[in-house]
Amino acid sequence: MSELLRTLLAVFAPLSLLTIGGGQSVVADIQRQVVDVHHWMTSREFVDLFAISRMTPGPGSLLATLIGWHVAGFWGAIVATIGIFAPTAFLIFGLAHIWRRYSGARWQRVLETGLRPVAAGMILASVYVLIRTLDGGWLAQLLAIASTAVLMTTRVNPFVVVLAGMGIFISLHAVGLV
Amino acid sequence: MPGINVTNMAIWIGYRLRGNSGAIASFLGIIVLPGMLMVLVGTLFTSLQGFDITHIALDGAAAAVGLSLSLGLTAARRVPRKVIPMAIMVATFVAIGVLHWPLVWAVLVSVFVSIALAHLTTA
Numbered sequence: 001m002s003e004l005l006r007t008l009l010a011v012f013a014p015l016s017l018l019t020i021g022g023g024q025s026v027v028a029d030i031q032r033q034v035v036d037v038h039h040w041m042t043s044r045e046f047v048d049l050f051a052i053s054r055m056t057p058g059p060g061s062l063l064a065t066l067i068g069w070h071v072a073g074f075w076g077a078i079v080a081t082i083g084i085f086a087p088t089a090f091l092i093f094g095l096a097h098i099w100r101r102y103s104g105a106r107w108q109r110v111l112e113t114g115l116r117p118v119a120a121g122m123i124l125a126s127v128y129v130l131i132r133t134l135d136g137g138w139l140a141q142l143l144a145i146a147s148t149a150v151l152m153t154t155r156v157n158p159f160v161v162v163l164a165g166m167g168i169f170i171s172l173h174a175v176g177l178v
Numbered sequence: 179m180p181g182i183n184v185t186n187m188a189i190w191i192g193y194r195l196r197g198n199s200g201a202i203a204s205f206l207g208i209i210v211l212p213g214m215l216m217v218l219v220g221t222l223f224t225s226l227q228g229f230d231i232t233h234i235a236l237d238g239a240a241a242a243v244g245l246s247l248s249l250g251l252t253a254a255r256r257v258p259r260k261v262i263p264m265a266i267m268v269a270t271f272v273a274i275g276v277l278h279w280p281l282v283w284a285v286l287v288s289v290f291v292s293i294a295l296a297h298l299t300t301a
Binding site: 001014015017019021022023024026027028029032037042044047048049050051052053054055056057058059060061065066067069070073076077081085087088089092093100106109110112115116117118119120121122124125126127128129130131134135136139140141143145146147148149150151158161162164165166168169170174178 | 182183185186189193194197206208209211212213215216219220223230231232233235236237238239240241242243244245246247248249250251252253254256257258263264266267268269270271272274275276278280281284285288289292293294295296297299301
């Protein structure tokens, strides 16, 4: 395995264990490592890849696949995918058995109570990092907030919201506003 | 399981229904196919990079950040309105989002503190 592929694995495999609450919680750290530590891309390119990863159906952690592909082609995509998914999948298999056996135990409530605020803080930190790096300026930030409101108050498919966002920006461009 | 993610949920359901082959089938269905589709879309955008409209469209895809924000707010709403959980949520946010501390260490510390405090306060 080349040096680059090894580094990709070293970036994503530890983060995998932190995606138990969902892929969104590690986006801030993926950005930090990919942009600031390894200089594989600019923060603008990172936000573009993030947007593309949300345009297609599938788990949010697939962002890793796209980054791997961008950084090291086909094998990069494979290695990054294994890195982000495999460790947590194995962990869950072990945990799920134990969890079912002791369903409702006090230590489970303690774990849930303890993990909840950390997970929320992680996801909000990712959002903060993303919003700060949005390239479309305040209009893009406004759009992000508007789409949040739509998603939280309606049952519209997220995919539609992203497509609508693109449509809005293309229209604004057509009339010369962006 | 608390806040288990979609992929693991799918793999687990596949396993419960059809054993190992079910788990593998779920994995292929939820990761490999969407992954290939995504790389395809990514390639498309890269090949259209010469056009202004591509960048404009990607700027508009900023709406995608709304997905993360709505998830974050939902998660935050489920945090009990008490001093300790709120303080831990804010501290985690600041350490990762503002101070850019390495995630693994920041989370290890906050998980340890949070679970220890939950242990002391949970009946």
